[in-house]
Amino acid sequence: MAKLNFGGVEEEVVTREEFPLEKAREVLSTETIAVIGYGVQGPGQSLNMRDNGFNVIVGQRKGGKSWDKAVADGWVPGETLFELEEALAKGTIICYLLSDAAQIELWPTVKANLTAGKSLYFSHGFGVTYKDQTGIVPPADVDVYLVAPKGSGTSLRRLFVEGKGLNSSFAVFQDATGKAREKCIAMGIGVGSGYLFETDFYREVTSDLTGERGTLMGAIQGIFAAQYEVLRSNGHSPSEAFNETVEELTQSLMPLVAENGMDWMYANCSTTAQRGALDWWKPFRDATKPVFEQLYNSVKSGEQANISITRNSQSDYRVKLEEELAELRESEMWRAGQTVRSLRPENS
Numbered sequence: 001m002a003k004l005n006f007g008g009v010e011e012e013v014v015t016r017e018e019f020p021l022e023k024a025r026e027v028l029s030t031e032t033i034a035v036i037g038y039g040v041q042g043p044g045q046s047l048n049m050r051d052n053g054f055n056v057i058v059g060q061r062k063g064g065k066s067w068d069k070a071v072a073d074g075w076v077p078g079e080t081l082f083e084l085e086e087a088l089a090k091g092t093i094i095c096y097l098l099s100d101a102a103q104i105e106l107w108p109t110v111k112a113n114l115t116a117g118k119s120l121y122f123s124h125g126f127g128v129t130y131k132d133q134t135g136i137v138p139p140a141d142v143d144v145y146l147v148a149p150k151g152s153g154t155s156l157r158r159l160f161v162e163g164k165g166l167n168s169s170f171a172v173f174q175d176a177t178g179k180a181r182e183k184c185i186a187m188g189i190g191v192g193s194g195y196l197f198e199t200d201f202y203r204e205v206t207s208d209l210t211g212e213r214g215t216l217m218g219a220i221q222g223i224f225a226a227q228y229e230v231l232r233s234n235g236h237s238p239s240e241a242f243n244e245t246v247e248e249l250t251q252s253l254m255p256l257v258a259e260n261g262m263d264w265m266y267a268n269c270s271t272t273a274q275r276g277a278l279d280w281w282k283p284f285r286d287a288t289k290p291v292f293e294q295l296y297n298s299v300k301s302g303e304q305a306n307i308s309i310t311r312n313s314q315s316d317y318r319v320k321l322e323e324e325l326a327e328l329r330e331s332e333m334w335r336a337g338q339t340v341r342s343l344r345p346e347n348s
């Protein structure tokens with residue numbers, strides 16, 4: 001592992017230089033990797049591993065959209081694409097990539113196929129950490145580990161195709177064969193990770209649930225909505241409010257932050273903007289920190305997992321989800337965004 005200094009704190013990470021793809025292929029050369037579920041992570045991870053030369057099969061319920069997508073992506077029914085049970089029986093590394101709530105329902109079938117020496121692979125610490133609510137308790141004679149790409153499966157695939165890589169965390173929960181760690185890292189390299197940092201199942205799930213409810217998704221939409229509403233109620237047009245709230249951030253400023261950090265983005269704006277942003281970031285931090293504390297406590301207590309399981313297990317959850325997504329899509333802000341995006345030169 002390479003030791004690196006992260007803002008003054010030393011951490012060990014795994015890079016592709018020290019654990020090259022050839023080594024990952026060698027470690028997993030006798031394995032049949034069964035990717036169970038072809039939703040968002042399933043396609044990204046399975047296609048990257050296939051392109052990287054691993055022996056991969058896909059398990060998916062027949063007849064739905066995901067099955068058709070798998071066929072369109074080149075998985076061949078009866079050869080590399082199977083019904084769930086058949087893939088579970090054939091796989092020696094079971095990549096459990098159903099949605100976290102759906103994992104509860106299929107667990108008895110998965111468990112029945114986890115014979116001694118197989119691996120159970122996750123991309124989230126959810127099922128195992130919240131075992132009291134999920135019932136997911138792996139047999140003692142299998143390896144259990146996770147690789148959690150830090151981003152959407154869509155980005156995992158896109159970056160891989162571009163020759164780049166999304167960072168992932170990895171963790172070993174159970175090492176029955178003495179080879180779990182090596183296999184876990186090999187899987188991390190195989191799915192196309194840029195580099196890998198170590199965690200455990202509990203820390204993975206608590207940080208991930210916080211991040212997606214916080215700055216990655218929940219908080220950012222909340223802050224966008226608040227600023228947009230203030231601009232609109234003060235007489236600014238939708239295009240002005242959207243450009244000043246979202247478009248400039250995603251198109252101009254965040255790419256600069258991604259490239260070289262916040263200080264560099266600040267340094268490339270006017271002295272007027274710098275002064276204001278330096279004065280205002282702390283009030284925003286202080287105003288939102290109590291909400292982040294509340295969020296973290298709700299994650300820590302298991303409340304967020306409970307809400308997620310309960311809501312996502314309801315029979316009409318897709319209908320309800322679509323209603324809530326429609327509320328976002330049909331809001332003036334995101335309808336304005338649709339028009340703004342259509343006006344980008346590359347889209348016209």
Ligand SMILES: NC(=O)c1ccc[n+]([C@@H]2O[C@H](COP(=O)([O-])OP(=O)(O)OC[C@H]3O[C@@H](n4cnc5c(N)ncnc54)[C@H](O)[C@@H]3O)[C@@H](O)[C@H]2O)c1
Binds near residue numbers: 066100
């Ligand atoms: N979505 C992401 O980009 C992302 C990122 C990092 C980690 N993860 C983790 O990866 C795992 C997979 O998440 P996802 O978002 O790819 O899943 P998903 O919601 O896209 O679902 C995956 C598949 O589950 C199948 N499915 C749903 N209910 C089922 C049931 N009852 N029985 C059988 N199959 C069923 C669907 O057909 C779908 O193909 C989760 O643990 C998630 O937390 C996801």
Ligand SMILES: CC(C)(O)[C@@H](O)C(=O)O
Binds near residue numbers: 152153
């Ligand atoms: C892509 C995210 C938000 O990072 C992931 O955690 C998820 O649950 O989809």
Ligand SMILES: [Mg+2]
Binds near residue numbers: 209
């Ligand atoms: Mg998540």
Ligand SMILES: [Mg+2]
Binds near residue numbers: 208
């Ligand atoms: Mg995440």
